[in-house]
Amino acid sequence: FLGAGGGNDIQWCFSQVKGAVDDDVAEADIISTVEFNHSGELLATGDKGGRVVIFQQEQENKTQSHSRGEYNVYSTFQSHEPEFDYLKSLEIEEKINKIRWLPQKNAAQFLLSTNDKTIKLWKISERDKRPEGYNLKEEDGRYRDPTTVTTLRVPVFRPMDLMVEASPRRIFANAHTYHINSISINSDYETYLSADDLRINLWHLEITDRSFNIVDIKPANMEELTEVITAAEFHPNSCSTFVYSSSKGTIRLCDMRTSALCDRHSKLFEEPEDPSNRSFFSEIISSISDVKFSHSGRYMMTRDYLSVKIWDLNMENRPVETYQVHEYLRSKLCSLYENDCIFDKFECCWNGSDRQVEFFSLIVMTGSYNNFFRMFDRNTKRDITLEASRENNKPRTVLKPRKVCASGKRKKDEISVDSLDFNKKILHTAWHPKENIIAVATTNNLYIFQDKMN
Amino acid sequence: MAALLGTGALAEEAGQEKQDTQEKEKPIPPERAEEAKLKAKYPNLGQKPGGSDFLMKRLQKGQKYFDSGDYNMAKAKMKNKQLPSAGPDKNLVTGDHIPTPQDLPQRKSSLVTSKLAG
Secondary structure (H helix, E strand, O other): OEOOOOOOOEOEEEEEEEOOOOOOOOHHHOEEEEEEOOOOOEEEEEEOOOEEEEEEEOOOOOOOOOOOOOEEEEEEEEOOOOEEEOOOOEEEOOOOOEEEEOOOOOOOEEEEEEOOOOEEEEEEEEEEEEEEOOOOEOOOOOEOOHHHOOOOOOOEEEEEEEEEEEEEEEEEOOOOOOOOOEEEEOOOOOEEEEEOOOEEEEEEOOEEEEEEEEEEOOOOOHHHOOOOEEEEEEOOOOOOEEEEEEOOOOEEEEEOOOOOOOOOOOEEEOOOOOHHHOOOOHHHHHOOOEEEEOOOOOEEEEEOOOEEEEEEOOOOOOOOEEEEOOHHHHHHHHHHHHOOHHHOOOOEEEOOOOOOOOOOOOEEEEEOEOOEEEEEEOOOOOEEEEEOOHHHOOOOOEOOOOEEEOOOOOOOOEEEHHHOOOOOEOOEEEEOOOOOEEEEEOOOOEEEEEEOOO | OOOOOOOHHHHHHHHHHHHHHHHHHOOOOHHHHHHHHHHHHOOOOOOOOOOHHHHHHHHOOOEOOOOHHHHHHHHHHHHOOOOOOOOOHHHHHHHHHOOOOOOOOOOOOOOOOOHHHO
16 A cells, blocks of 8 residues: 555545644644544644644535545643642643543533543533523623513524534542553443553543542552553453553553452563563663554554554464564664653554444554654555655645665665654654544644545 | 773774674674663663663652742741741751742743644
């Protein structure tokens, strides 16, 4: 599919870019999460300043059949504010770590957004009419003197300009001592989990004053701490199953039916390490930064610093596939450690599922440096590197594949490893659940790319 | 072929050399070469493999150098001139100098709309 022509290949074209053009990036504008809702009609972003921006896809224009609907701003609100925990002398960042959408049940949309400590359920609803003709109130809201009312009328609803309102419906607070890295909504659509460095809690969406602890890996003596939880996700179909990944590169699958506290995993996924390859960096680069189940739930994908691994839930002792994202960085680990880039947490995502056939998770997407992002096709084993840049912004022009030259003679159009800009990182990407539309976040801009339609 | 890495300044060069010549015989895994580079630059780097130090750092992310006891003493001092008799004198002095939340670099809450929505 990847740019080389042929029947099923996807040809990615620039569609839109959101955000400021200038290079001077305010810290608050750094995008920290990107997520499509279940229909793909809405696309939410969260940033370091605690704000959420939601874009809505335009209904397809019948006359302009060559482009799918564009995404325009639908709603924006301040989800979290900075706080100071006086008791623990901790500053609590307002940065939105994750957004997860609930499936739509009625006219309103709901999403969960979380910072390091508090999860909030937001309701986003539309108002397109308002009541007019009150007897006791003027149109501007002032109260009328009741003695001046001589006739009565029935107030009626009249159309108004669409207003989209966001209101916090639930606040799930005070359940995490450490920093929340993940939230995941259960397939029962009633409960969800939140995971911090050492614990995972189970919540009911309706109940904010109580939460069940289902995983606790805090050692009795903190000196014995050897690993932390880095990500967690519920299985897409089995409501008692979830996985969590660790800083040591392992994934544990747990079943809530076995016990109230799932400290003993049902399965442990770990790739054996070659001891002769072990170095100071081994553990750091094996830390898993993201875990995502495939649509069917048969597989899961993990992202560590240099690679993406696909695991078959039926095989614990090694991944079934491994894709190298930027192997050329292995010989740069020393400087990547010095500039802290080795701790960057890249996410990964699957292609959307095509409901017309049994859904397959076939393509993997993840980000890299220099505003590059990578895709891997599991069937053809081909991969491609693309760039999110304003220079490629001609709609309907297919993006040109990029290539990094690891060593030796650099060919024309290749970029040498030493020229890569490590400040331009793509940590967050998202794939529309049904169509070949992707959202790619650079530091402070959001790019939308689409499949070139025939 | 240089088997020993010298001082920091020479380490990278020597490392490169080492890699080049040894590639013909038995290649050093690039990770090991990078590790050697790092240890040459920072000889005092902990002996434990990179892992646990970072974990503790990660758990403590966001810690501010601040003492709540002193903060409360300073706050009490501001409210009334009377010194609480239980409070030792030195706390007053440090209560003056230790930053209060108001003195910490103000992280203004973002009342500005995101530029993505612009």
